[in-house]
Amino acid sequence: MGIDLGTANTLVYVSGKGIVLQEPSVVAIDQNEKIPLAVGNEAKQMLGRTPGNVSVVRPLRDGVIADFDHAELMLKQFIRRVHEGKTLVSPRIIIGIPSGITDVERRAVMEAASQAGAREVFLIDEPMAAAIGAGLPVTEPTGNMIIDIGGGTTEVAILSLQGSVISESVRVAGDELTECIMQYMKKVHNIAIGERTAEEIKIQIGSAYPTDKDSEIVMEVRGLHLLSGLPRNVTIKAAEIRESMSEPLSVIIEAVKRTLGRTPPEIGSDIVDRGIMLAGGGALLRGLDTLISHETGIVTHIAADPLSCVVLGTGRVLENFKELERVFSGRFRNV
Numbered sequence: 221m222g223i224d225l226g227t228a229n230t231l232v233y234v235s236g237k238g239i240v241l242q243e244p245s246v247v248a249i250d251q252n253e254k255i256p257l258a259v260g261n262e263a264k265q266m267l268g269r270t271p272g273n274v275s276v277v278r279p280l281r282d283g284v285i286a287d288f289d290h291a292e293l294m295l296k297q298f299i300r301r302v303h304e305g306k307t308l309v310s311p312r313i314i315i316g317i318p319s320g321i322t323d324v325e326r327r328a329v330m331e332a333a334s335q336a337g338a339r340e341v342f343l344i345d346e347p348m349a350a351a352i353g354a355g356l357p358v359t360e361p362t363g364n365m366i367i368d369i370g371g372g373t374t375e376v377a378i379l380s381l382q383g384s385v386i387s388e389s390v391r392v393a394g395d396e397l398t399e400c401i402m403q404y405m406k407k408v409h410n411i412a413i414g415e416r417t418a419e420e421i422k423i424q425i426g427s428a429y430p431t432d433k434d435s436e437i438v439m440e441v442r443g444l445h446l447l448s449g450l451p452r453n454v455t456i457k458a459a460e461i462r463e464s465m466s467e468p469l470s471v472i473i474e475a476v477k478r479t480l481g482r483t484p485p486e487i488g489s490d491i492v493d494r495g496i497m498l499a500g501g502g503a504l505l506r507g508l509d510t511l512i513s514h515e516t517g518i519v520t521h522i523a524a525d526p527l528s529c530v531v532l533g534t535g536r537v538l539e540n541f542k543e544l545e546r547v548f549s550g551r552f553r554n555v
Contacts, residue, residue: 221302221311222534223295224349225329227280228371228394228501230260230294231528232302233535239528240302245371247294248276259297268414282391283318283346283373284325285332295336310339314537314548316530318373319345320389342548346370347377347387349533350499352547354523358382359543363487364494367476367512368530369502371395374472376479378487382546386482390475394502396468398422404464409454411443422505425458428469429507429514434458469508473515480516495519499529 222233225245232241243260250257251273258266266276279291299311313333317326326343333341350368351358358364358379368375371394377387401418405411413421425439437458445452476496483491496518498509503526512520523529537544 221299222314222316222531222538223298223333224316224346224528224531224534225280225291225295226370226530227278227283227373229527230298231531232298233531233538234302235535235538238535239531241298242528243298245280245294246276246278247290247297248274249290251275256293256297259294264416267416281372283370283389283393284321285328288328288332291328292332292335295332299336310337312340312342312538313338314342314344314534316346316349316534317343318370318389319347319375319377319384319387320373344534344537344548345375345377345384345387346373346530347375348379348382348384348547349531349537350375350523350529351377351379351497351533352536352544353525353529353531353533354497354499356497358547362494363483363490365479365491365496365518367472367496367498367500367503369393369472369498369500369505369508371501374475374500374502376475378479378483378491380487382544385484385487386479388475388479390471392468392471393500394422397426397465397502397505400464400468401426401461404460405441405443405454405456406446408460409443409456410446411441411452411454412446413441413443417441417443421456421461422465425456425461426465427458427462427506428465429510430459430462431507434462469511473512476512476516480518492518495521497521497523499523499526501527 224231230245234240244264246263248258248263277290279287285291330341351366356364364379374390374393378385398418509520
């Protein structure tokens, strides 16, 4: 079983079946009984709409486990769902993790997976998994550059011969962009909106690079007016949303430039020839590939299925275990 345990979404790949689960990394808990009421999509629907005795938790923040108990509980539920509630033979699990996390954070992921019923746990750095999932030739002696923008972290890595030559992980990604939209609506329009609404704005009219049609792209947003406390509608434009996200986007661009600046010349020439690959949910932000190309002067491609790259990569490693054994970043553990 391969798992992309992401800040925003968890995806599960089962050997021989492909991707069998793709759900938000959210769990709803009954505080009185201390039992899970819902996980995934069902729990996400409850965000911001629960009574006092129910709390909706996102157990992962910035790509790592922030709430161990709830992360373990969520993993158990997902594993059970994948196996349709049957008592299962403890599976071998490969989990994608951010490359910049600490040993303590790595141990937390392994511990959560083993408590959730794994027989063996292997860790693979997300950029490596994403590159394999995007179809980059990571086993060959050529330089490959991948930028994986998830919910909590942006991973920038140069890969060659099943290993990472240079990698950088910044804890600025999709969640930060969403937060910036919420703050902008508060400051400029005096409107308070929730995380789900901000996410919707980002998906519908968010962009990273200006286009000729910007003035035509508008969206009506409903939120609570801060002064009157009453619901109010405002119309917002694509250009102002792009402006609101400019700070986190510049942090991502700087990380890309820093990584390119440290690249050995031979590998640098490979990257100029082959281009940069964009993966992760953040790759779906309109114009991001154009912005990176403009800032670096290197052609930037978006993976065929950016959201699934990491979990597809873990799946390919599962199915070619012997050939790709060297890609694991973590010690595996027999449970």
